[in-house]
Amino acid sequence: MSDLPKDITPGNAITLRSISASLALIVTTLSIGVACIFALSATLTQSRISSLAIEGVSLSIWKLDAVRQQWVTIRDQQRQQSNALGNAEIRRAETSGQKTAAESQYDVTRDELVSLLEQFNFRARPFDPDLSAAISGQSPAEQMGRIEAADETPRTHSELVPYLTKLRDIYSKFVSALAERTFKRAADAAVVNQISNLKFALEGSKASLDALFGTIKSNIDETSRSKIESALYELQPTAGWFSRLHNKLITAQPDVLTLCLVILMGLLGSALQITHAFFVENRIDKPGSYFLRICVGAITALVIFIVAKAGVPVIADASKFGGEAPINPYFVSFIAIISGLMSENAIASVQERGGEVLRGGFGSRAVAVG
Template sequence: MGTKSTSAKSAFGAAFIVMWFVLLFVVTIVVATVTLSASQLQGRLMAFSRAEIPLTVWQVERLRKQLTAQQDGITAQSAKVEGLRSQRDQAEEALREVQLRIAASIDRYDASRDELVAKLRLYVPLTFPDNVIGLDEQDLRAKIERAIDDLTNELRAPTKKAVDDLHGIYLSDLREKNENLQAAREADAEVVNVRRALEREGLLLAEKEKKIGSVIDPDGTMKPGDVTRIYDLISEFAFIERFALGTLYKFAILPSEFLSIVLVVAMGILGSTVQLTYEYYRDGGVGKSSHFLIRPMLGAITAIVVFVLLKAGVLVVTDSAKLGEAAPLNPFFIAFVGIVSGLLSENALETVRGVGQTWLRGGTVEQRPRWASGVKSHLSETKTVADLSGKTGIDKESLEKWIEQEAPVPADVQKLFAVWLDKDIRTLFTDIPPQPAT
């Protein structure tokens, strides 16, 4: 009974550990991948900035939002212009239809007018001239009305009916002609108004299309290749904002220092997970469950501690001049630091402990000669060797030997360098001698 219970617990523990490993690997790999991608994007922006075009992720994001707003405005304006064009075409078509109706109504009016006048001329020949086309329409209509009134009592009933019928057709055709003329004037005014609105909105569209180019290059001094690269970056930002629920986008716009810490923590956990996996398969069992839960946290904490020491210049793994703010660490190097710190947490802690003991040993580190590994990078036009020699009385030849790391710097001179450059003495000097030139 006890054996079965032990076997069940062992199986459950193994299943739990496997699930725990899967969770750790998935989470840390996803975070590390996203963080590395975001760091590389920021690195490309920094490289672009070195081409004398200051650019950051936030500037690219602002440019993207400005371009999006401009493009939305252009899209809306284009839709408005297209609507006006369609309205213009419809108005012009309506005007053509009215003009056709006018021509037909004028022909009918002329025919009915001539027929009525010819009929009335039989009875009152002196009232109407031979050609009535040149007469004013209002005068002609008044003449016709008077003539019909005068003949009302003189005409026989059949003749009177014929005249009245012709008169009715004449009035109907006249009214239709005038209505069509009014409709033509209104249609023509509509066409004119739509054309003017179309011209005005077209100018606004052209102005907006011209302004969109000034968002990237307001002075018009950038090279076409640089403008294209910025457009590519903006397009990339638009893509990553939609990719994976915007996770990569949110990481990409994080401050680079915070991004580095997230990467270090993720890689520290990943390194510890690799070590745990190795131990699990090497030992063929679970061991202490707490070890599998606490070790990833230890890896994360150790990775942060080692990273802080690297940034502070206490641990020197490369040229110390490249560890300052002017040249951030390579994200892949940061990932390497995190993985190694998590994988070898015990070794990393021993190294940190040794550095701390040395540093806190009553200042003895500063009492021995050390190499000026970081002095030369801080010299400038206002901080020269000649200036230091004049202020301290130390000969220029000795100062140059120390700065070029041809000889270690005495402890008292180390303090002079630190005060003169206004820098922490730990960032200027190291116990590690320079490698000989090859």
């Protein structure tokens, strides 16, 4: 023990090793468990989607995934258009109220201006009949223009000066109200035009979506369409990395996905066996031994699965794997975990059954030759 640091005793070294090994086992087991959850979830989703049929015709999961890519684009476009339409409707209510207020202010200032112009016309008639006749019946702007362009003498008459001062003040307010009304009308018309364009765009997106579903089946009914949309949501419900990873697993080849599930469950079984031996039996092995046992668990699970698929009863009911019948992911997971947990027993069982098969095969062959 002379190679240990002075502050670390043999007992402390064993404790540190135990803590490190326990942490490594816990992290490894949890990581494998999470991977098993991913694989099992993808297998179940793939089985559920593969069983989807429209009028007796099964849908390919890869065709559905190709449709999903276009469907997601159109759906995002529709969502953006719907959000924009909602915001435009809110702005439409605001601009409509502002336009109404501007119209009201314009009417008030215009009526006040028209009233003052009539009073000015009445007062100016004795002093300048021609100006009075010229402004009669004209628009407020035309009347103010002719009044300002008239000779200086009638406009500076002491009786007309107060009216002219008020006219200029009210006319200034009238011009501002007119400009505000014009601006609010234009803003409201722009929002109305935007709403019309967005509604037209939404109709176009809806037509594109109908055409996309038409590639699966022409004149598809609402029930079948709802089933397909539910499957599309399952293929990629969100835009996050987890959803993208799940989609890659779901669209994998069924046999590859099943074998991955078997191996992962075998790894999980071995990890549980090692963890149980470590924490319950206080057995600490070398890292290489742990690695070997985990690998043996994975290979054992794979071998048991292949043997069961071959129809040789070992620790599984071969009838549940035989032929082209769909595989139950739960049963596969159960067998794989058992194979990992009892890898030594499983190997012995396979060896025994293999010997029986080989002996039976050779015996039959000898009889045939004889």
